[in-house]
Each structure stands twice: as C-alpha cells, then as structure tokens.
Amino acid sequence: MTSTATLQAALDVMGNKEPSIGYSIAYPFGVIGPILCMYFMTRAAKPSFPAKAQHFHMREVTLSQSCAGQTIADLLQSLPGIAVTMVRKAHENLIPTPDLVLAAGDAVLITGESQAEIAAATERLGQADPGRIAKDRSALDYVRVFVSKANLVGVPLSQLSMPAGVAAHLLHVRRYDSDMVPSPDLTLEYGDRVGLLIPPDKREDVRKHFGDTVKSAAEFSYVALGLGMVMGVLLGLIPIPIPGVGVVTLGIAGGPLIVALVLGKLRRTGSIIWVMPLPANIVLRNFGLSVFLAAVGVNAGQPFVTTITQSGPVLLLIGAAILLTTVLIVLVVGHYLLRVPYDDLMGVAAGATGNPAILVYGTRMAPTERPDIGYAMIFPSMTIVKVIAVQIVGLLVAGAAG
Secondary structure (H helix, E strand, O other): OOOHHHHHHHHHHHOOOHHHHHHHHHHHHHHHHHHHHHHHHHHHHOOOOOOOOOOOEEEEEEEOHHHOOOEHHHHHHOOOOOEEEEEEEOOEEEOOOOOOEOOOOOEEEEEEOOHHHHHHHHHHHEEEOOOHHHHOOOOOEEEEEEEOOHHHOOOEHHHOOOOOOOOOEEEEEEEOOEEEOOOOOOEOOOOOEEEEEEOHHHHHHHHHHHEOOHHHHHOOOHHHHHHHHHHHHHHHOOOEEEOOOEEEOOHHHHHHHHHHHHHHHHOEEOOEEOOOOHHHHHHHHHHHHHHHHHHHHHHHHHHHHHHHHHHHHHHHHHHHHHHHHHHHHHHHHHHHHOOOOHHHHHHHHHHHHOOHHHHHHHHHHOOOOHHHHHHHHHHHHHHHHHHHHHHHHHHHHHHHHO
8 A cells, every 4th residue: 555664575575576576566556546536535424624723822912900910820820821922011022921910901912823712802902002012122022033952942932941131922824825823831842933022123033042044944863864774774773573474574664653652752862863844754754755666666577477378467456455455444344333523534544545746735634733643643543553464475475375
C-alpha cells in the first residue's frame, strides 16, 4: 500500500530485488486507487464542513462598575480560557500584572480561542468599545518578530526570557497558517512569529533577542538528526522473536519512526533541539523519498521489464485488490457504521495507505485541519504493523520453500 518503509523491510527479509518489482508495478494504482475511492465516496456522502476555524480572537472591552476593585488575577480566575493582554488606565496603556487593580471605565484587551468565549467574557466584564487602546501607541506598540535563536526554541512560554530592561508582553504566536493564544506550556519552534507589546523605543532590542530572520524556517540541527537516526537504527536492529515464525525487527524504517515519535514528544533535551521546522521537514522528506524510489528503480529496472511482460497484469490486480479492500473498508465502515467525522476519515484512510500524496488529496476533499491530525495518528502504527507483517510473510514463505 505505497509504504516505502514496508518495501525496505521486504527487501531485507527476502534478500533480493523482487519486492521492488512488485512495488513498482502496484505503486501507480496504489496512489490513483485511494484518490478515486475518496472522490466517489465524497460524491456519495456529500459532506459539509464548517468554515476554517480561527483559534485567536481579540476584543477591547470597557469595564463596568461590577469589575471595580478587582485585580487582573481575580478577573482571569473568573474567565477560564481568556487572557488579558493590555490595560488602559488614566489615558495610558499598561502591560497587565496579576496585582494590577482595575476600576470602572478602564479598558482591557482580551484574547481567546473562540468567539463564544470572547462574547461571554464581554458580557461579564462590560461592553465592547474598540479603538481606545489601539489608537494610542505612545507607551506600548505592537511588533511581530521571527523566532530564530536556538536558545529560545523548545522553551515553554512560562520559561521564556525577555530582553533585559524591556517591559514586553507576548500577545500571540503565529505558527505557519494559524494564530495561537499563548499558554504557559506552549513551546516555540523555529520560524514561529510572535506578536509582542513593547515600548516603541525597544524594537531593535526585541528583534535582536528573538533573531527575527525568516531563514529560521529552514533551520535544523544536523547533530540532532544524526543522533536520532543512529538511535533509530539501533532500535531497529533489536530482534523480536515470534513463536512459530522466527525473528523479526523493526528495521531501518520502523526503528527511526518510533525514536522520532519519542524525541518529537521531548522536543528539546538540554541544548539539543529535536524539532524540525515544517518547511525543512517537507523538503527533506520529499527529497529522501525521491532518492529512495530512484535507487529502487535503477536496481530493479531490467527485472521490472521482464516481469511486467510475463505477469505484470496479475501483480497489478493483486495490488489493486489488496488496496481497494483496505481503503473501501476504512471509508465505508468508518462513515456508515462508526460515524467517524468525514474530515477525520479522510486522514485515517490516507494514513492507512501511508502516502502523503493521498493525504494532500484528502485535505482537498475535506478542507479542514482534521485530515492532517487523522493521518498523523494512524500513519505510525500502520507503518509499524506493515513492517512487521511483511517480515512474517517473508519468513513463512522462506520456511515453506525450505
């Protein structure tokens, strides 16, 4: 099912080039087949999707008499999910502190992840009154900078240091195409753009502190990449005995995959950053896949021509039957029996095949961020299962032949 990791395991267990021949014959339909299944399934199901969710909302509110005498800490305690990012008192904008006492008529700039939270907070605090805070930039100004310093990457916002002598307040974080409300456990990544409220004369200090270069979106640590690959290969060499079958391993595909999941969760260990920016990740992933497929094609070129003239249609039909059975079961059972949300289902179906091109098509059929999440949840487990399963089949075939 278009899994190059499984192909590598098959090549290792069989000890010849024949798996790459079958792979190359079945691969074209392995991509086209699921795409056709998704197309016809979408035509039949006619799903509807909400507009793309925005996870950052902001509103300026003038406080009512009921808020008089409360501190910022008191206010936030009664408004879960809401952050106060700026306060206006006595015609001056201030950075909020937990012990700052509020009065009726003060203005606060609140942020939240949903319009419903913002609306509820506005009703609780007073009334929306935009313009007073935004128009006055004499004391505080807004600046957006790129995170490109290694010492800031992988650091939770609760531990994030600001330039010495600069009263700065982090308003939001933009990662690729989405804005996020800051939370204490949110960690920064290379290429993040952070919006800050700072004194107007401290712009250069803040830019130097964060780095502020777009090149950070392509930065990654060769040391971390090398260490992760070494640990993954070593894990992949550990023998796993299966009674009645033989010994299998996770291989050079399954081992690095598990290590990558663990290191991705850790994100940072001391000075080593395990996270790779998405642009660099995509480039390396596509380049590596192209090199791998090119090497397989060069090695299997001559046998491929011979095999396809003799039994190519049979292998193509076998591959189509295996793939269609899997994809149709996922789509039909997931939609009609399990009632899985359709955008999640597109990601699950793509993850079952293990091909990112199918995921791209799935996101077009379901234009939300959910297909990516479904793919990320299914892809690792399905890849490991296929890597082990193909070795079991190879060992059984070898045992029967012996």
